[in-house]
Amino acid sequence: xxxxxxxxxxxxxxxxxxxxxxxxxxxxxxxxxxxxxxxxxxxxxxxxxxxxxxxxxxxxxxxxxxxxxxxxxxxxxxxxxxxxxxxxxxxxxxxxxxxxxxxxxxxxxxxxxxxxxxxx
Amino acid sequence: xxxxxxxxxxxxxxxxxxxxxxxxxxxxxxxxxxxxxxxxxxxxxxxxxxxxxxxxxxxxxxxxxxxxxxxxxxxxxxxxxxxxxxxxxxxxxxxxxxxxxxxxxxxxxxxx
Numbered sequence: 266x267x268x269x270x271x272x273x274x275x276x277x278x279x280x281x282x283x284x285x286x287x288x289x290x291x292x293x294x295x296x297x298x299x300x301x302x303x304x305x306x307x308x309x310x311x312x313x314x315x316x317x318x319x320x321x322x323x324x325x326x327x328x329x330x331x332x333x334x335x336x337x338x339x340x341x342x343x344x345x346x347x348x349x350x351x352x353x354x355x356x357x358x359x360x361x362x363x364x365x366x367x368x369x370x371x372x373x374x375x376x377x378x379x380x381x382x383x384x385x
Numbered sequence: 386x387x388x389x390x391x392x393x394x395x396x397x398x399x400x401x402x403x404x405x406x407x408x409x410x411x412x413x414x415x416x417x418x419x420x421x422x423x424x425x426x427x428x429x430x431x432x433x434x435x436x437x438x439x440x441x442x443x444x445x446x447x448x449x450x451x452x453x454x455x456x457x458x459x460x461x462x463x464x465x466x467x468x469x470x471x472x473x474x475x476x477x478x479x480x481x482x483x484x485x486x487x488x489x490x491x492x493x494x495x496x497x
Contacts, residue, residue, distance in 0.1 A: 309474060309490045309491040310423075310474050310491070314484070324484030324485075325483060325484060326483065326484060360430060367442070368436045368442060370419070371476070373433040373442060375431055377430055
């Protein structure tokens with residue numbers, strides 16, 4: 266079964282750091298690009314970051330550039346999101362997502378999400 | 386504000402048809418990028434509903450359809466059912482943005 270499982274969310278103070286993890290199973294992880302998408306409470310979806318299958322190329326939304334770092338470990342079938350200098354507005358459910366060869370480039374594989382709350 | 390514009394809400398009675406529009410610009414939908422649609426049921430992760438403007442993944446009923454024209458796209462739902470009550474999001478790409486993935490603001494569908 267194709268699966269993405271996020272972990273690492275929690276409550277953190279403004280200015281703090283958190284590292285999210287996403288464990289993949291059921292597909293050849295090393296051949297898939299990966300993304301993080303977030304959703305603030307009661308709000309819509311926002312793309313956060315992208316990493317290529319090798320890890321050599323990364324992109325970030327302007328709102329997190331310079332504060333968040335995406336990385337991956339293909340040997341561990343995992344992708345990570347290191348979040349530093351967290352702000353109130355980073356409070357959201359963070360989803361690990363990717364797309365398979367059968368969906369063009371649409372996100373057809375989603376994790377269940379992990380909640381990040383930034384609050385003092 | 387989202388790069389792609391959707392109505393905040395739509396509604397329809399069971400059995401009726403509703404259409405949700407997604408309006409972009411010449412730097413995203415109008416530039417030829419595909420539009421994808423997602424359904425998010427309450428408390429769940431989003432699920433892919435339509436990809437590549439018009440295609441349905443396996444398991445998605447043919448009551449759901451997508452189309453694209455110019456700088457806009459639309460999602461049509463016929464034979465509305467109570468279980469269709471959810472949030473719907475369009476997604477595309479934008480040449481003017483870093484990483485380029487963009488979502489619409491989402492539309493809440495209420496089945497009356």
